[in-house]
Amino acid sequence: MNNRLRELRGKHNWSQGDLAEKLDVSRQTINAIETGKYDPSLPLAFRIARLFRQNIESIFEPGKD
Amino acid sequence: MTRIKYKSFQRNFLLAMLAYLVVVLLVWPLARTVPSLPLKVLCALAPIVPLAVAMGLMARRILHSDELEQRTHLVGLGVASGVVALFSTVGGFLASAKLLSLDACANLLLWLFPVLMVSYGVARLWVARRYGIAAGCDDEDETFPTYQRLLGAAGLLGICTAWGYYKSIDSFHLGLLSGTCAGLAVSGALLGLLHWRRRRGSHE
Numbered sequence: 001m002n003n004r005l006r007e008l009r010g011k012h013n014w015s016q017g018d019l020a021e022k023l024d025v026s027r028q029t030i031n032a033i034e035t036g037k038y039d040p041s042l043p044l045a046f047r048i049a050r051l052f053r054q055n056i057e058s059i060f061e062p063g064k065d
Numbered sequence: 066m067t068r069i070k071y072k073s074f075q076r077n078f079l080l081a082m083l084a085y086l087v088v089v090l091l092v093w094p095l096a097r098t099v100p101s102l103p104l105k106v107l108c109a110l111a112p113i114v115p116l117a118v119a120m121g122l123m124a125r126r127i128l129h130s131d132e133l134e135q136r137t138h139l140v141g142l143g144v145a146s147g148v149v150a151l152f153s154t155v156g157g158f159l160a161s162a163k164l165l166s167l168d169a170c171a172n173l174l175l176w177l178f179p180v181l182m183v184s185y186g187v188a189r190l191w192v193a194r195r196y197g198i199a200a201g202c203d204d205e206d207e208t209f210p211t212y213q214r215l216l217g218a219a220g221l222l223g224i225c226t227a228w229g230y231y232k233s234i235d236s237f238h239l240g241l242l243s244g245t246c247a248g249l250a251v252s253g254a255l256l257g258l259l260h261w262r263r264r265r266g267s268h269e
Contacts, residue, residue, distance in 0.1 A: 025131035028198035032133055037196045041132050 003060045006034045008052045074126045085115035141189030148184035212260050215253030222246035
């Protein structure tokens, strides 16, 4: 799955640690999501979308199978 | 759910393990010498208390960790359960075929928990690396790098070995303690060397 998390975080001038704190996850989980090594669960994806006030599908999109 | 800081978990876990070491060295041997049966049972089971505290701390940490951390814990525990099942089944078959003495069976049972913890740690490390994260899943991991933990454990075991030598424990257990201590020290030294080379490489 591809995502725009790094881009959105950059727009808000947040560090990975800042975003991790806002989402109550570890900084390394944010890093794993941004690098595409880990796909977040639906509840976490909703929390991310709510934080950036966007739809889930505008942040996450399915990758090539 | 508020996440638990890795540093505080590590400190409490280390304290529980130290208590375990003290109880095993000082209280558990009394089970062979005290005359009353209830006291014998209490002394023999005393090491379970710090172990239960350590397991409670681990359970609390897993419950309070985020979803990626929980995934790594789950895979680690799954692999560890498989390894322990295999290890105990091998022991069971050997004991049923009367190839193991009662003492050897008791020793085998005592090793189940260490085997569980080691295989859990190794499996978790492997899974964490696949996600590009440290096993602690926390930046505070750098406070105590793995090589320092291994060297610390080797130091503690070294003290136990010296204590065992002073108390003239049997050669099998003395060999086991000193072998494990040496293994940990060598692993710690090798990881420390790699850590030092990596840091030197990043500074150049």
